[in-house]
Amino acid sequence: MPNQSYLKALNRALLDEMERDPAVCVFGEDVRSAATNVTAGLFQRFGPQRVLDTPISEQGFTGFATGAALAGLRPVVEFQIPSLLFLAFEQIADQAHKLSLMTGGQARVPVTYVVPSSGSREGWAGQHSDQPYSLFAHVGVKTVVPATVADAYGLMVSAIRDDDPVVVFAPAGAMRRRQDVDFAAIAPVPLGRGRVVRSGDQVTVVAVGHLVHDALAVADELAALVSVEVFDPRTLHPFDWPGLAASLERTGRLVVIDDSNRSCGIGGEIIATAAEEMRLIAPPKRVTRPDGAVLPFAAALDRALQPSREQLHAAILDVVGLGANGRGAWLDRDDVNGADGSWTNQVVGVPRG
Amino acid sequence: MRLIRRFEERAIELVRSGVIAGGIHPYIGQEAIAAGVCAALRRDDFITSTHRGHGHVLAKGADPARMLAELAGREGGLNQGRGGSMHAADFGLGILGADAIVGAAAPIAAGAAWAARQAGSDRVATCFFGDGAVNQGVVFEAFNLAALWQVPIIFVCENNGFATSTRTEDAVAGTIAGRGAAFGMWTRTMDGMDVEAVLAAATEAVDRARGGHGPSLLECLTYRFDAHHTFEYTARPRYRTTEEIEAAQARDPLPRQGARLPEQVREAIDAEIEDLLTEAVQFALDSPHPDPSTALEYLYADSTPVRAGVA
Numbered sequence: 112m113p114n115q116s117y118l119k120a121l122n123r124a125l126l127d128e129m130e131r132d133p134a135v136c137v138f139g140e141d142v143r144s145a146a147t148n149v150t151a152g153l154f155q156r157f158g159p160q161r162v163l164d165t166p167i168s169e170q171g172f173t174g175f176a177t178g179a180a181l182a183g184l185r186p187v188v189e190f191q192i193p194s195l196l197f198l199a200f201e202q203i204a205d206q207a208h209k210l211s212l213m214t215g216g217q218a219r220v221p222v223t224y225v226v227p228s229s230g231s232r233e234g235w236a237g238q239h240s241d242q243p244y245s246l247f248a249h250v251g252v253k254t255v256v257p258a259t260v261a262d263a264y265g266l267m268v269s270a271i272r273d274d275d276p277v278v279v280f281a282p283a284g285a286m287r288r289r290q291d292v293d294f295a296a297i298a299p300v301p302l303g304r305g306r307v308v309r310s311g312d313q314v315t316v317v318a319v320g321h322l323v324h325d326a327l328a329v330a331d332e333l334a335a336l337v338s339v340e341v342f343d344p345r346t347l348h349p350f351d352w353p354g355l356a357a358s359l360e361r362t363g364r365l366v367v368i369d370d371s372n373r374s375c376g377i378g379g380e381i382i383a384t385a386a387e388e389m390r391l392i393a394p395p396k397r398v399t400r401p402d403g404a405v406l407p408f409a410a411a412l413d414r415a416l417q418p419s420r421e422q423l424h425a426a427i428l429d430v431v432g433l434g435a436n437g438r439g440a441w442l443d444r445d446d447v448n449g450a451d452g453s454w455t456n457q458v459v460g461v462p463r464g
Numbered sequence: 465m466r467l468i469r470r471f472e473e474r475a476i477e478l479v480r481s482g483v484i485a486g487g488i489h490p491y492i493g494q495e496a497i498a499a500g501v502c503a504a505l506r507r508d509d510f511i512t513s514t515h516r517g518h519g520h521v522l523a524k525g526a527d528p529a530r531m532l533a534e535l536a537g538r539e540g541g542l543n544q545g546r547g548g549s550m551h552a553a554d555f556g557l558g559i560l561g562a563d564a565i566v567g568a569a570a571p572i573a574a575g576a577a578w579a580a581r582q583a584g585s586d587r588v589a590t591c592f593f594g595d596g597a598v599n600q601g602v603v604f605e606a607f608n609l610a611a612l613w614q615v616p617i618i619f620v621c622e623n624n625g626f627a628t629s630t631r632t633e634d635a636v637a638g639t640i641a642g643r644g645a646a647f648g649m650w651t652r653t654m655d656g657m658d659v660e661a662v663l664a665a666a667t668e669a670v671d672r673a674r675g676g677h678g679p680s681l682l683e684c685l686t687y688r689f690d691a692h693h694t695f696e697y698t699a700r701p702r703y704r705t706t707e708e709i710e711a712a713q714a715r716d717p718l719p720r721q722g723a724r725l726p727e728q729v730r731e732a733i734d735a736e737i738e739d740l741l742t743e744a745v746q747f748a749l750d751s752p753h754p755d756p757s758t759a760l761e762y763l764y765a766d767s768t769p770v771r772a773g774v775a
Contacts, residue, residue: 174569211765218561
């Protein structure tokens with residue numbers, strides 16, 4: 112099976128969908144020369160009528176894609192920088208997204224917005240390092256964040272075939288992934304269906320996008336101490352709430368690692384929903400960027416504001432009652448502490464969820 | 465024009481009586497633009513409209529009864545009560561909807577026109593907007609894209625002298641027509657209160673678009689006789705004088721066009737419109753209110769699950 116890159120998955124999904132459906136066309140800055148390589152080869156294959164280099168007019172070409180969709184096309188719009196979504200936010204959140212409801216179902220706006228290398232790319236500083244997926248989930252735009260090469264392909268295909276606007280965030284941290292996959296054998300990944308990436312029965316870690324790989328690494332590190340289940344929601348809106356509930360039925364404990372800013376990020380929503388509606392036997396935790404973070408330029412500062420493996424490691428231990436903070440308040444302390452009630456580093460066992 | 469005028473007057477009555485919630489932005493005084501431009505369009509051409517959009521939607525052929533039911537938020541409305549005055553749409557007639565964000569529909573209209581041409585059709589799009597929109601960057605982005613890609617679109621600027629209460633001369637540097645010319649667009653300024661003048665310019669612009677000669681900008685000089693929005697009836701903002709309004713009313717497009725018609729024809733049209741609107745009002749009043757349990761219907765094209773506001 113060929114070893115493929117995440118970038119190739121996005122590119123191949125676009126190519127396959129353009130082959131399959133003549134209504135699929137691409138708009139964006141430098142898409143003919145394929146500055147990001149997501150659109151590599153498409154201009155040569157499909158020509159100027161289907162691959163359009165746009166001026167630097169994010170509001171303009173985003174709205175233009177909406178109009179083209181209303182008239183029957185299925186545009187894919189590439190944004191080279193996640194912060195450009197702020198410029199186009201009105202056209203996506205207020206126009207493309209709202210037209211279906213406002214017109215009583217007359218409008219269909221099948222546009223896919225693809226954002227390669229969202230989040231920190233280290234060294235690109237404040238205006239190139241945002242991860243604004245929570246913003247789109249909040250307003251109700253379908254939002255997907257593929258973590259793996261296979262999902263990048265399968266979710267991109269589903270996004271293009273979907274009859275609503277969909278934003279595809281391809282985190283910079285995931286763009287480096289490679290995987291042995293046969294694209295031709297990958298079925299479209301339905302939007303709103305999460306995946307248990309690693310099974311465990313003591314704590315569920317919900318990880319978004321590239322952080323799935325960090326969660327897996329931390330779960331492996333902790334394997335001798337804690338049985339960690341890693342849940343990749345894949346789509347943030349609609350979210351696979353039943354999938355999360357099923358995982359929490361098994362584990363009863365929750366940690367979320369999310370590259371959003373803390374306040375109003377999707378991590379907060381996941382925890383709130385779990386607290387209201389799902390089985391939790393210990394206080395949950397989330398690992399996020401700080402409130403209102405702006406990523407600074409210097410590499411050490413940039414990394415300091417991103418959710419880290421160390422933070423996740425500590426959060427997991429806290430939630431299962433093995434943390435330095437002596438958290439896990441909902442547990443019977445005898446389960447985790449020494450017989451005299453004092454803190455001990457000796458693992459006496461974490462109760463099964 | 466008469467239909468639009470009387471429709472607006474009936475709608476204002478329904479605002480006052482509480483049947484229409486949220487008020488409306490009356491089009492009274494500007495009817496010649498919608499009527500003249502839409503007379504140059506085919507049924508399958510696209511339009512996008514504005515917050516002051518009733519005239520465009522009616523002139524493009526929407527059923528006044530379903531339009532009025534939409535304003536009243538009823539199931540029988542064009543958008544089944546989901547859009548209201550500022551979002552009325554009828555896709556079967558190419559009416560892609562009124563848009564409540566000033567200028568935001570400009571690229572949407574351009575994209576629709578471009579896609580139609582890609583499909584091998586000779587459909588064109590018309591994008592209506594006001595003088596208030598010519599300071600929105602997105603409008604110029606759309607001008608540029610349309611001119612660059614020779615999109616078959618007619619941009620129709622209804623310069624009624626006011627962006628809400630701010631006079632055009634206090635908001636617009638240079639000229640509106642100059643902004644069209646700057647993008648190399650075929651641009652004409654005309655008396656927007658003379659429907660024949662509007663029709664003549666629109667016909668030429670539509671012919672150019674259909675013939676592959678690219679976009680146009682029509683600046684239609686007009687005046688809004690009534691409020692920016694019906695909230696003015698109670699808020700009573702002071703930004704113009706009665707004398708100014710009366711002076712503009714001397715150029716009222718209705719009597720000007722009416723004078724060009726034989727009296728019998730005019731009377732027949734007027735009577736027909738009264739009957740039509742009486743029926744429309746009744747249709748709106750008789751149309752059921754939407755079931756609150758369907759408030760999230762149409763949020764997505766498919767059956768994407770959405771959680772309620774409380775678990």
